[in-house]
Amino acid sequence: MEFAELIKTPRVDGVVLHRPFLPLVEGTLCLTGHHLILSSRQDNTEELWLLHADIDFIEKRFVGSSGTIIVKCKDLRIIQLDIPGMEECLNIASSIEALSTLDSVSLMYPFFYRPMFEVIEDGWNLFLPEESFKDLESMTDEWRLSEVNRDFSICPSYPPLVVVPKDTDDDTLLKVASFRHGGRFPVLSYYHKKNGMVMMRAGQPLIGPNGRRCKEDEKLINATLRAGKRGYIIDTRATAVAQQAKARGGGFEQEANYPQWRRIHKTIERYSVLQDSLIKLVEACNDQSHSMDRWLSKLEASNWLSHIKEILTTACLAAQCIDREGATVLVHGTEGTDSTLQVTSLAQILLDPSCRTIRGFQALVEREWLQAGHPFQHRCAQSAYSSGKLHGEAPIFLLFLDCTWQILRQFPCSFEFNENFLVLLFEHAYATQFGTFLGNSAAERATLKLPQKTVSLWSWVNRPQEMEGFVNPLYEPNSLVIWPSVAPQSLQLWEGVFLRWNRSSKCLDEAYEEMVHIIEYNKELQKKVNSLRRQLAQLETEGSPLHTP
């Protein structure tokens, strides 16, 4: 298929662009296969380059002979284009609609994007499971790297290499896989160096209505327990939901068969509920009404902050079991690809200081989200302005980023990255020129040959000139486990994402710059003082009159 077929009108002059808090731009609108471009064709004016993939929804309005298209983006921005000529407007609108909803992944922009920079460090090779296993090996010999899933046949959503208890052979894994949802047998998620405790994750056990059991499954997870110690199973579903799952072949670990484990149910909502929550929240944030009651009741009704609180609470619980109780933890929900990953990845941020560095956070996203099989392509196909029938879209990853931001806000000096880095990940998960977030699993990424055909987000972001904007100037490595507050008063709306386009950020940017300035100036001053000291010491020894002959 040629993109040209979808572009009915490639160019319109005299288009007016409205953006909140920015002056109007009048110029020429161009449609290409992947971009909507508006240029005033004058120097010093910023051009608008919008990826079609970033467009969530469009609305058309007509007044007289001219039309208006309101473009609602996945990054929550809303822009307005006034287009002279009814026909042009209709053509542009239908072209955008077609181009922003392409079915085939291989037509997406990352396959066409050629980097304008030299790739120094290829992001595709930065976080290989073999490498991270080497780190694990240096700490413990109780785990091994299994290739049982090398052709993705055992578990289509797992990577080819997974870490499992050393004494569990591949045959056992095969049996366990058949007992777990989606073949997601328990694998290692995190090893807590401080006390040797571990966190594992899996899909729900398929006990079904008759309470089927699987000895191998019990053996596998029991192998991770210390003698005489109990472990915790954190089920991210409410008890009733887990009960109901039995009727559909799923279920939970029954006490009788897992006597050494204590099961705790938490209530993290399923993806459809979360998508609904996002839609309501963004609707509330875009409401320009001046009534405080209306805002607060809409904020409350969206339940977004309730979800944040629940997810964070569950992550704290997992971290607490590991660090405070000295217990092993297994986390799962239903599929083990959504709420499970929110919990395991956030718990690691609390427990492991290296996850709070830029590289460490990238590694975490790579390990616990991309490799772990979070279906990014399904979940991020639509954002807050989506309407009509949805196909598994949900802001699971955005909720994770939001929770991370909440922790960052409470520990502003303990993260190497700043808020902008989290916002960047949000944007690129939804629309991007990079291949990192394409596909739903390692298997799909391999089929699509993403490492060969696309550029990794990490290749770009790790270049020093880009990195500069994402470094937290306040960062002081903090080797401790961090415990955020989950009291409602301590959790806030993430303004950097949800109010980003609804406010002028001038004053906040100015404050940020001032803060950077204070810190940089101090560093420089310190440097100068030290070099003066050195010079002086040199003068005193070499230049002192007593030493001159």
Place this chain on the structure above:
Amino acid sequence: MEHIITPKVEHVKLLDRYNAKNPAIGTLYLTATHLIYVETYNDTRKEAWILHHHISSVEKLPLSTSGCPLIIRCKNFRLLHLLLPREKECQNVYQSLLRLSQPVKYEELFAFLYNPKQNEQQRREGWAFIDTATDFNRMGLPNDYWEISDLNKDYEVMCSTYPSTLVVPKIASQATVMGSAKFRSRGRLPALSYFHRETKAAICRCSQPLSGFSARCVEDEQMLQAISQANPNCPFMYVVDTRPKLNAMANRAAGKGYENEGNYSNIRFNFQGIENIHVMRNSLQKLLEVCALKSPSMSDYLTGLENSGWLRHIKAVMDAGVFLAKAVADEQASVLVHCSDGWDRTAQVCSVACILLDPFYRTMKGLMMLLEKEWISMGHKFTQRCGFLDGDPKEVSPVFTQFVECVWNLTEQFPCAFEFNERFLIDIHDNIYACQFGNFIGNCQKEREELKIQETTFSLWPFLLKQQEWYRNPLYKRSVKSGPLRPNTLPLHFKFWCGMYNRFDKGMHPKQSVLDLLLALTQKKTESERKMTDLQRVSGILRFEYFHVTFKQNYGLTNKLRYINFKDWTQAVQGSDGFNVVIDQCM
């Protein structure tokens, strides 16, 4: 001391609502001024000092198996849940606190006992530190349009709750001024609160007119005309009634009310809808209930926040302030503001507008001036609103707290615009309730003079300024452009002020303070800069020495010349660290 029956109780448990299992155990002391709770745990000793004046209520719950519970709520939003071992002691402490927290006479207030070891001279200087007259001079008053009038010098002829000097339009005759005062509730006639130099527009304030359903007053109409004419840049003026229209209409039946637009020439009248002190008191009550919930769900909290109405009221005050600032700065129009008596909502709105309009009020000294001017001297009834003395609980209302919260909201939206940080606001707020300093005691200037506040108590301001490093905003940039602040007042920009209302719940706050870090850095910066200058000097000496000796050796100059020149150098570098080293090496 006669009210203290049991001065000391041991084995008192302090319950923590987040950690109910392990309450602290300590000793409770009652002194003439404070309740002190001393917690000894292993070798660490923690003390909580609570001023009796800070206690807003004491509640004795029914006896339980674990002891006699006593709940103490403070005006600075502290909540103490104590368990006393014996009923008798609990009753004694309860009775003492009831009495101690509600002084009946002014003389019982802490300010009259407090002695910070200062002499009379210092006391006088402290009181002279903030003088509202200088602020009017700063605005360029008196000028061609406005004059400073002492018609109210004995507080009798016109208004007993106003200060002795007022700024009124120059063209208003004495008869106009006096006549207008008679037509205004409690004689609180229109007087200038702020003069905006660039636009020549003024903000004036007063109380409601005694208009009833149809009464008129020629002098009052002339007075408004005079205010309007004192602004050459705008043909009309705004009259802002900060009350909801319904409240204002209800007042007409009592012979009060609001201006009839038809009777006054060229005025534009509007209502701003800020609720009265009773609504505000109840709203805070509800807010504090939300803050004290044991482990609320997000939904409980947000619903509670909404139902309290608190943020709605904060927004209403801010909106009104923004309206004033826009009128003055954008339309160059003067504004006359009133509510009922003109000492609550009017004070809030005028002072928010002043902060928006004038960068001076965003400095520490500026805010002190603003409080002196709009609140203390214009007769905000601090004693009644803050309940310093045992009195009518219906007079108590968090009017000032709301103003402070508006300022805090502005500091959140404009992080570089204020010289002070959040702690400054909170400490001022606490100090008002503490009654340790005299500034806020009494309800108006006249009363303060009768109480001889300046002769018998100390002023707060110099004490705050002594700690200005602690209160500084490291991001503050003195603004070069003088345009007003234009806050975004959509509801979503108003946040719950956790730092105020949940201040004592340490666990809720960010665990690392950016403010402290930046303050430490700015302090380090000053030290580094000093060190650098010193080092530069010393290295200068060394270079000089080196040069001089080489010079002498090469050219055979006398030792004396060298000595003199060196002495000049030494005088220039007195006190630097490396200096002794240099001397040792040279001599």
